[in-house]
Amino acid sequence: MRILIIGAGGFVGRHLLARLMDGNDTVIAAGRNPDRLRRLFPDMPTMECDLGRDTATDWRPRLAGIDTVINLAGLIRDGAGGFDAVHEQGAKALFDACLAAGVRRVIQFSALGADETGSSRYHHSKKAADDHLAALDPTGHRMDWAILRPSLIIGHGGASTELFLALAAAPLPLRLGSGTWRVQPIHVDDVIDVIVRLLHRSEPFARRLDLTGPVPMTTDGITLALRNWLSLRPAPFLPLPRALLMLGAVLGDRFGLGPASRDSLAMLAAGNVGDDGPMRDILGRPARALSAALARHPAVAADRWRARLLLLATPLRLLLAAIWIWTGVVSLGLYPVADSYALLAPLGLTGMSAGMALYTGAALDLALGLALLCRWRPVAVGTIQLALMAGYTILISLYLPDLWLHPFGAITKNLAVVGATLAMMAMEAENG
Structure with a gap:
C-alpha cells in the first residue's frame, strides 16, 4: 500500500x-x-x-x-x-x-x-x-x-501536553479556570493504534469516529496525572483567574506565543467529552487510562527540565529585551551625555567620534532589544548580543578596569546576562 x-x-x-x-x-x-x-x-x-x-x-x-x-x-x-x-x-x-x-x-x-x-x-x-x-x-x-x-491528545511533543506539563511542573501546580472543565484525554499511542487499524481494514468504511479516553477527567485531574508522571511532590493548586487566562490567550493569538489561544481556551471551557463505544469496536479494546498510558513512557530528568522551563521561555526573552531597550534609552540621553563622554575618553574617543560611538551603540542596543521583543530571529540576535557584550567587556578590561570593582557589580552582572542569553537562545532554538 x-x-x-x-x-x-x-x-x-x-x-x-x-x-x-x-x-x-x-x-x-x-x-x-x-x-x-x-x-x-x-x-x-x-x-x-x-x-x-x-x-x-x-x-x-x-x-x-x-x-x-x-x-x-x-x-x-x-x-x-x-x-x-x-x-x-x-x-x-x-x-x-x-x-x-x-x-x-x-x-x-x-x-x-x-x-x-x-x-x-x-x-x-x-x-x-x-x-x-x-x-x-x-x-x-x-x-x-x-x-x-x-478529544485532548496527550503524548510527547503535543502542544496541549506541553501546556499541561508546564502547569503541572510549577512549584504550585497551576489551575486552569475553575479546574473542573471536563475533557476525555486519549494518549497518542491509542490514536495511532486506531489509524493503523483503519489503514489495514478490508471492509468498506464510511463514518465519523470520536477518539476519547475511557473516562472524562477534569483539567485538574490531567494536571495531577502529569505531575505524578514527572515524579513531583504533591502540592496545593494555585488558581489562574479566567481573566488572566484570557489575556494569555489574546497574547498567544497576537504574537504566536505557546499553545494558548482563544479558541483552545473556549474549547476547554465548553468541555470535550464523547462516546468511546464505536472506537472500542475498531480498536478491540478501550483506550488506556491516562495514568496507565503515561506509565508506558516513564519520565526522565529531561522531561522535568523541559516542563519547568516551558513557562520561563517567554518571560526570559522579554526580560532580556527590556535590559537592552533600557540600556539604549538611557544612553540616548537619560544618563548625562557629558558623563558618557567621560567614560569614552580613556578609549581615545572625544568630540565627534565620542558622539558617534555613543549614539551608534545606543541605537544598536535599542534595535537588538526591540528585535528580541518582537521575537525576530532570537537566536541570531542573541549571538550578536553575546559578541557585543564580549567586545564591551574586553574594552572595559583594557581601558576602564576599575569598573570591575564597582560595588554594584556593573560589569560582573554581565556574566549572569550571558548565562541568561545562552539559556534563551537554547529555548528559542527548540521552539523555533
Missing part, C-alpha cells in the same frame, strides 16, 4: 511515521518543510505541499499511485484566516482530488466537537471539511473515508 501522510511533521504525524516506518507499506511524508521531514526520517520519501495554497489541480499529479491519504494538517490559531484556508478550503481541494485520482481510502483528522454543537472557528472550519468529504461518497463504495474526532 502507498500511503501519503499530509502534515507529517506535526505531533500526530511524527508518531504515525515512527510506527509505520518499519512496516511493509510505502509511506510518503508530506508537508510545507520537506527538508525538516528528511532530517526527521532520512530514509522516507517526502513531498512538499501546502494546504493553504494548493488546489485540486495541484494535487492530482501528486496522488498518482496513492492508495491512502491521511490528512493530519491543522493549525492551533487562526492567524490571517488560516482556519478557512487550511482546515476548510485546502482540505476540500485535497478530497476532491483524491476522488478524481482514484484514491481508495481517505482518513481525515478532525476534532471532537466539530459538529452542530461546536462554537469555535476551529470547529466550524473542521466540520465544513468533514461534511464535504462525507458528501463526496456517503456510502464509501468508491472511496472509503474515516473522519477521526479526537
